Amino acid sequence: MIVNEHCSIVSQREIAENIYELILHGELTSKMNEPGQFVHVKVASGYAPLLRRPLSIAHVNKENQEFTLIYRKDGRGTAILSSKKTSETVDILGPLGHGFPIEETKAGETAVLVGGGIGVPPLYELSKQLVKKGVNVKHVLGFQNHAAVFYEDKFKSFGSTYVTTVDGSHGTKGFVTDVMNELSFDTIYSCGPTAMLKAVEAGYATHKKVYVSLEERMGCGIGACFACVCHTADDPFGFSYKKVCTDGPVFKAGEVVL
Amino acid sequence: MNRLETQLPGLNLKNPVMPASGCFGFGREFGGLYNLNDLGAIMIKATTVEPRFGNPTPRVAETAAGMLNAIGLQNPGIDGVMNNELPWLEQFDVPIIANVAGSTEEDYVEVAKRISTAANVQALELNISCPNVKTGGIAFGTIPEVAKSLTKKVKEVSVVPVYVKLSPNVTNIVEMAKAVEDGGADGLTMINTLLGMRLDLKTAKPILANKTGGLSGPAIKPVAIRMIHDVSQQVNIPIIGMGGIESAEDVIEFFYAGASAIAVGTANFVDPFVCPKIIKDLPELLDQLGFDHISECTGRSWN
Ligand SMILES: Cc1cc2nc3c(=O)[nH]c(=O)nc-3n(C[C@H](O)[C@H](O)[C@H](O)COP(=O)(O)OP(=O)(O)OC[C@H]3O[C@@H](n4cnc5c(N)ncnc54)[C@H](O)[C@@H]3O)c2cc1C
Numbered sequence: 001m002i003v004n005e006h007c008s009i010v011s012q013r014e015i016a017e018n019i020y021e022l023i024l025h026g027e028l029t030s031k032m033n034e035p036g037q038f039v040h041v042k043v044a045s046g047y048a049p050l051l052r053r054p055l056s057i058a059h060v061n062k063e064n065q066e067f068t069l070i071y072r073k074d075g076r077g078t079a080i081l082s083s084k085k086t087s088e089t090v091d092i093l094g095p096l097g098h099g100f101p102i103e104e105t106k107a108g109e110t111a112v113l114v115g116g117g118i119g120v121p122p123l124y125e126l127s128k129q130l131v132k133k134g135v136n137v138k139h140v141l142g143f144q145n146h147a148a149v150f151y152e153d154k155f156k157s158f159g160s161t162y163v164t165t166v167d168g169s170h171g172t173k174g175f176v177t178d179v180m181n182e183l184s185f186d187t188i189y190s191c192g193p194t195a196m197l198k199a200v201e202a203g204y205a206t207h208k209k210v211y212v213s214l215e216e217r218m219g220c221g222i223g224a225c226f227a228c229v230c231h232t233a234d235d236p237f238g239f240s241y242k243k244v245c246t247d248g249p250v251f252k253a254g255e256v257v258l
Numbered sequence: 259m260n261r262l263e264t265q266l267p268g269l270n271l272k273n274p275v276m277p278a279s280g281c282f283g284f285g286r287e288f289g290g291l292y293n294l295n296d297l298g299a300i301m302i303k304a305t306t307v308e309p310r311f312g313n314p315t316p317r318v319a320e321t322a323a324g325m326l327n328a329i330g331l332q333n334p335g336i337d338g339v340m341n342n343e344l345p346w347l348e349q350f351d352v353p354i355i356a357n358v359a360g361s362t363e364e365d366y367v368e369v370a371k372r373i374s375t376a377a378n379v380q381a382l383e384l385n386i387s388c389p390n391v392k393t394g395g396i397a398f399g400t401i402p403e404v405a406k407s408l409t410k411k412v413k414e415v416s417v418v419p420v421y422v423k424l425s426p427n428v429t430n431i432v433e434m435a436k437a438v439e440d441g442g443a444d445g446l447t448m449i450n451t452l453l454g455m456r457l458d459l460k461t462a463k464p465i466l467a468n469k470t471g472g473l474s475g476p477a478i479k480p481v482a483i484r485m486i487h488d489v490s491q492q493v494n495i496p497i498i499g500m501g502g503i504e505s506a507e508d509v510i511e512f513f514y515a516g517a518s519a520i521a522v523g524t525a526n527f528v529d530p531f532v533c534p535k536i537i538k539d540l541p542e543l544l545d546q547l548g549f550d551h552i553s554e555c556t557g558r559s560w561n
């Protein structure tokens with residue numbers, strides 16, 4: 001069930017360079033069930049900007065009716081959002097899309113959660129829910145550099161956590177796939193830039209349980225405008241398609257063309 | 259008295275508010291959010307003979323008070339629409355206006371012939387104005403004689419009234435409107451999107467994979483108002499107006515310009531509940547302005 005609600009800001013703080021953690025209070029929290037779902041955010045009333053911004057749900061606290069968004073201050077919309085203060089409200093539409101299938105990893109099995117940059121946030125709620133059902137979790141989180149790293153300790157509290165940076169200023173120098181090769185696991189859940197998802201897909205092409213979360217520019221966010229479609233892998237040049245906003249953003253690796 | 263009830267060729271509308279083609283899919287998504295029976299009508303996504311995938315992504319780019327889209331008429335084709343989409347919509351007591359598109363005259367004629375026979379399709383909207391397809395589409399929308407001939411051919415096969423959707427990307431919109439009226443159009447819908455482009459600051463290249471796209475949203479409202487104002491005085495067929503509508507006030511402005519009904523496009527993306535909201539707000543606004551019935555507003559700017 002999709003709801004439109006003006007949620008009040010519980011807190012907002014910068015947790016890494018240009019990375020903001022925004023905690024919101026709203027009744028729609030009760031509808032947030034699948035980790036990896038997103039909300040569509042109207043950062044300001046009026047026309048500047050006009051469209052909503054898709055942001056992943058990073059953490060859900062149903063008891064307090066609070067949920068967390070973690071985003072990078074990037075263009076105009078996220079800059080406006082980052083200037084909002086406690087007790088102001090934010091216009092939220094959600095929850096939207098289909099998240100990561102936690103049922104694909106059984107209690108006692110091991111899942112590796114692979115995130116890149118602003119693809120890391122939804123993995124936090126995912127990790128929490130996997131741990132709760134008795135799954136062993138490992139995290140491989142890639143960032144640009146030391147200043148961009150966030151939530152490392154929080155992930156560590158759920159399971160072993162490996163951080164990579166492009167310039168080696170924190171953790172291992174290199175890419176997430178370099179670290180993954182050293183690990184054993186039953187399931188891969190991944191979210192990040194397309195290049196990273198492609199590398200994960202290519203590196204584990206024969207692995208049966210690989211799930212990736214995609215990003216695409218959106219209009220409606222609810223499946224009506226056909227802005228966010230991608231080709232299905234079994235018909236890469238035909239007319240069969242999936243919508244990232246409603247069929248995804250999470251897909252099984254090999255289901256759609258990245 | 260129902261102060262919003264509207265009669266147009268082929269269409270008995272509870273109210274003159276409907277979602278615009280391409281901004282509402284085939285209704286399923288919004289059907290999960292509110293009762294589609296509240297709507298005056300539904301303009302469904304463009305239908306072509308064959309299924310189409312459309313253009314590569316990115317297909318949308320934001321602009322000041324608007325957006326560019328280059329979806330490229332993605333749709334499941336006439337068979338898919340007839341077999342899956344229209345039957346689903348039959349559960350609602352809402353007239354459907356089927357948006358018809360194609361690359362050749364024959365395409366338009368085939369889709370029109372078949373889709374006009376569907377139980378709930380009560381009018382066609384000939385999309386001769388899509389800026390996002392390489393062939394057809396806009397050629398039909400920019401040359402008066404071509405538009406007239408197409409209208410005539412479609413009129414011959416359609417069993418429901420035919421509205422022609424005009425492109426704003428022309429030098430003389432009145433000439434186009436008169437040509438399709440001559441061709442036998444029962445009504446006009448206007449405006450479709452304005453051709454535009456946006457460039458990426460970092461790459462210097464167009465943001466849209468298709469390079470160009472159609473501009474919609476509040477930014478185009480004054481263009482739509484001006485065109486409806488000019489056209490409505492020169493033709494004797496009704497106009498369904500669209501272009502940047504997002505409030506009851508906007509609706510009245512379109513009526514003043516000369517529209518007899520209106521459609522809401524881009525605003526559905528910003529607020530998916532906007533159509534029922536506008537319908538709810540209209541009676542109070544009519545009170546404030548001193549009108550008994552919304553039809554009294556049509557053409558007030560020049561009448
Ligand atoms: C399903 C999904 C989940 C996301 N989750 C997060 C998250 O948790 N944290 C986070 O920081 N970012 C996330 N993003 C990316 C985020 O939506 C963009 O960074 C944001 O829209 C940029 O808006 P802006 O106004 O700052 O940038 P601008 O460049 O001013 O935006 C202009 C337009 O382009 C769109 N756009 C720009 N970049 C992107 C992008 N990367 N993906 C999709 N649309 C884009 C905007 O939505 C807007 O319509 C997610 C994207 C998707 C599709």
Ligand SMILES: Cc1cc2nc3c(=O)[nH]c(=O)nc-3n(C[C@H](O)[C@H](O)[C@H](O)COP(=O)(O)O)c2cc1C
Pocket residue numbers: 219225278279280281303304327329331357385388423449450451473474475476478500501502503521522523524525
């Ligand atoms: C994403 C998108 C898809 C559209 N698809 C169609 C279409 O398939 N057929 C059509 O006739 N018009 C299409 N349009 C144009 C709208 O129906 C409408 O004429 C235009 O957007 C102006 O109204 P608005 O400013 O309220 O959006 C589309 C517009 C958008 C934004």
Ligand code: FES
Pocket residue numbers: 217218219220221222223224225226227228229243244245246
């Ligand atoms: S964003 Fe509109 S269909 Fe996905």
